[in-house]
Amino acid sequence: MSILNKYQNFYFIGIGGIGMSALARYFHANGKNVLGYDKTPTKLTAQLGFEGIDITFEDVIDEKIVALDKESTLVIYTPAIKKLGILDYFASESFEILKRAKVLGLITENTDCIAVAGTHGKTTTSTLIAHLCKEANLPSSAFLGGISENFKSNFDYNGNQFSVVEADEYDRSFLNLSPDWAVVTSIDADHLDIYGDRVQIEDGFRQFAGLVPNDNQLFVRKGIAIGRAHKTYAVNEEANYYSDNLRMDHDKIYFDFHTPAENGHSELVEEFVWEIPGIHNVENATVALAILSNLGVDFDTLKKGIASFKGIKRRYTKHIFDNGKIYIDDYAHHPTELNAVIGSIKTFYPNKKLLVVFQPHLFSRTRDFAEDFARSLEKGDDLLLLDIYPARELQENFEGITSSWLAEKIETENKEVCTLQETFEKIKEKDFDILLTVGAGNIDTLYDPIMEWLPNR
Numbered sequence: 348m349s350i351l352n353k354y355q356n357f358y359f360i361g362i363g364g365i366g367m368s369a370l371a372r373y374f375h376a377n378g379k380n381v382l383g384y385d386k387t388p389t390k391l392t393a394q395l396g397f398e399g400i401d402i403t404f405e406d407v408i409d410e411k412i413v414a415l416d417k418e419s420t421l422v423i424y425t426p427a428i429k430k431l432g433i434l435d436y437f438a439s440e441s442f443e444i445l446k447r448a449k450v451l452g453l454i455t456e457n458t459d460c461i462a463v464a465g466t467h468g469k470t471t472t473s474t475l476i477a478h479l480c481k482e483a484n485l486p487s488s489a490f491l492g493g494i495s496e497n498f499k500s501n502f503d504y505n506g507n508q509f510s511v512v513e514a515d516e517y518d519r520s521f522l523n524l525s526p527d528w529a530v531v532t533s534i535d536a537d538h539l540d541i542y543g544d545r546v547q548i549e550d551g552f553r554q555f556a557g558l559v560p561n562d563n564q565l566f567v568r569k570g571i572a573i574g575r576a577h578k579t580y581a582v583n584e585e586a587n588y589y590s591d592n593l594r595m596d597h598d599k600i601y602f603d604f605h606t607p608a609e610n611g612h613s614e615l616v617e618e619f620v621w622e623i624p625g626i627h628n629v630e631n632a633t634v635a636l637a638i639l640s641n642l643g644v645d646f647d648t649l650k651k652g653i654a655s656f657k658g659i660k661r662r663y664t665k666h667i668f669d670n671g672k673i674y675i676d677d678y679a680h681h682p683t684e685l686n687a688v689i690g691s692i693k694t695f696y697p698n699k700k701l702l703v704v705f706q707p708h709l710f711s712r713t714r715d716f717a718e719d720f721a722r723s724l725e726k727g728d729d730l731l732l733l734d735i736y737p738a739r740e741l742q743e744n745f746e747g748i749t750s751s752w753l754a755e756k757i758e759t760e761n762k763e764v765c766t767l768q769e770t771f772e773k774i775k776e777k778d779f780d781i782l783l784t785v786g787a788g789n790i791d792t793l794y795d796p797i798m799e800w801l802p803n804r
Contacts, residue, residue, distance in 0.1 A: 351453055354421040354443075358412070359383030360434055361425035362402055363392045365501055366515065367447055369490040370423065372502035373454070375400055376488075382411060384433050391494075406432045417442045423450050426518050427739045448515070451490060452523030455510050458488070461638060462524050464514035464555050465532030465568075466548075467684055471623070472532055472631040474659050477503055477511040479635055482652035483644040485509055493678070496657035514555065516548065521555045528564045528641075530634050531556060534571055535683050564641070566634050580634045582626055588637035590619075590629055598622065598695075602629055604636055616646050620654045624663055625691045661791060663688060668802045673699070673781040676794055680708040680787035682719035689726045692781060699780035703727035704770060704793070706786030707735045710745035713753055721756040727783070729761040731773055736788025771796050 357374045361367050362383030368391055375381045375398065382401040385392055392402050403409060412433065422437045422444040437444055455462070463473035470493040477489030478497050486506025492513040494501050514521035514529070534552045553574040559565040562576040566588070569581040579586040583593070585605075592603040600621045608614040621632055632653060639649055658664070661678040668674070673696070677688045685705070692701060705724060707713045713720065713735055724730055732750045735742075750764045765773055771793055774782065782801065784793055 351421070351450070354379070354419055356380045356382075356415055356420040358415065358420060358422045358437070359424075360422065360431060361385060361428050362395065362400070363387065363389050364425050364427065364447075365391075365492050366451075366490070366513075367423070367425055368392075368395055369502040370447060370450060371395065371400055372398070372500065373488060373490065373504065376502075376504040384431075394500075408433065408436050412436065415442075421445065421450075423447055429739070446520075446523075448518070448520035448523040451512065451520075452525060454488075455512060455525045458507055458510040459527045460510045460512060460525055461528040461530075462512045462514040462521065462526035462555075463530045463532065464516060464521050464552065465530070466516065466535040467681065467687070468532035468627060468631050469513050469515075469530075470659055470678075471628060471662055472530055472635055473511055473513040475632060475635040475653075475656055476638060478656050479639045479644065479649060479652040480509060480511060481505055482655070483639065483642075483648050485642070485644075487511055491659075493659040493662060495659055497655070516551060516555075519551055522551070522558070524555075524558065526555075526559050527561075528638055529556065529559045529566070530638070531565075531567045531571060531573060532631065532634070533568065533683075535681065566637055568630065568634070578637065580630070580637055582630045582633060585613075588633060590633045592617075593626070593629060598624070600624070600629060602632075604633065606637065606640055619650055621656075622654075623656065623658050624665075624695065625687055627687050663691070666798070666801075670802065670804060671780070672801055672804060674797060674801055675781065675783045676791070677783065677785045678787055679785050680712070682716050682723045685720070685723035685785065686726075688783065688785060689723065692783065693726065696781060700729070700778065701727045701781045701783060702729045702731070702774070702777050702779035704731045704733070704774065704782070704784045704790070706733040706767070706788045706790040707750060707753065708787040709738055710735055710740050710742060710748045713750075714745060714748045717753055717756055720753060721758070724757050724762075725759050727759075729777060729779060730757065730759060730763070731770060731777075732757075732762060732764045733770060733786070733790060734764075734766055736786065736790075738788065767792070771800075775800070 363385035371381050422442050463469045474495045480487040487509035489503040489511040491501040556573045565577040567573050567577045569579040569586040580588040582590050590602045594601050604616045605613040664676045666674045679685050679688045
């Protein structure tokens with residue numbers, strides 16, 4: 348762990364974040380003393396507490412903080428934290444303070460790092476790679492941006508030779524990494540509050556790709572211009588690595604995988620079985636197979652790993668009830684992601700009535716992609732549009748950007764704007780065959796009430 352070795356105590360400010368909590372679990376797994384602060388108790392912070400990590404939810408300098416020695420303590424914070432008394436205290440006492448991305452970068456310097464970047468698809472792809480590493484018993488640690496249904500966590504520890512990392516483009520965090528292997532799944536415009544425009548975000552991804560030392564260890568979805576030599580992957584079209592012959596049978600997808608052989612001809616591996624819906628997810632599986640096969644894992648092991656992969660919580664989490672109702676919960680918060688989720692539902696269930704319950708995430712994203720959001724949300728049959736979840740942003744900086752403003756752009760009759768508190772009762776009043784709750788804010792708090800009510804409706 349390089350310079351991180353000298354620290355015994357790790358204090359996390361914003362420990363409940365998905366990226367922060369994975370790091371906290373890593374140091375805890377390595378026998379370190381881990382504690383931290385977050386402003387809001389959640390299921391994730393409760394689980395961290397159950398695992399033995401001490402968390403406070405009050406911005407006060409308590410005895411546990413005062414007892415920390417600055418020579419043996421590293422303070423780690425997330426850029427989402429703007430102003431905090433605890434952070435001010437550590438700064439005034441000259442503690443070492445580092446951003447999450449910097450610490451993750453230091454870990455990757457001393458491992459064979461597999462980093463997955465992309466505005467969409469990186470969580471599924473990195474989680475699948477981590478799952479396949481574990482199935483192959485490779486000594487690896489995984490730092491994920493979602494809760495794996497297989498691991499029941501956003502972190503998995505099976506050793507330190509490899510690290511599997513979700514490479515986050517927000518705040519250009521992924522430029523802190525030292526990737527030996529890397530994937531670029533997509534480069535759509537997003538985080539324009541950071542990058543300004545599409546040109547800048549594309550340049551950020553090119554800089555990330557430039558960190559990979561070997562052309563043969565950089566995998567980029569076919570069609571993306573990354574500015575350097577690399578391997579391509581695709582679905583239903585030829586690339587260096589590609590999958591085709593897709594067919595559906597009882598909610599399972601079967602596909603064949605092609606990999607370049609030493610003689611220059613593609614080698615065919617038939618009949619992978621995959622339970623995660625959507626062609627875009629077969630694409631994610633394709634690049635995971637490409638990397639693991641390059642690491643020397645045999646295809647029998649990879650077939651078992653693909654078949655046993657259960658996905659990620661809130662990534663097309665689907666329940667089918669005896670009363671015929673279907674409930675799908677998803678994290679999608681960008682128009683491209685919404686199109687993928689709603690498109691998959693309409694493909695599998697073309698004649699069923701779909702109620703979409705969507706919570707926009709960030710005022711800036713809502714403003715920047717309003718027309719695209721409108722076109723995506725028109726694809727449902729009925730819409731409940733929640734208030735915008737602000738996350739790190741202040742509403743006063745985005746005058747006029749509201750869910751009502753967005754709703755005016757959505758050309759469908761069956762739409763309604765509501766607060767999160769009103770939403771569950773409004774869902775109960777609706778007529779639908781499929782319910783989709785979607786968004787990256789606190790819309791996930793609807794999940795348990797819906798799961799209690801809907802099977803008995």
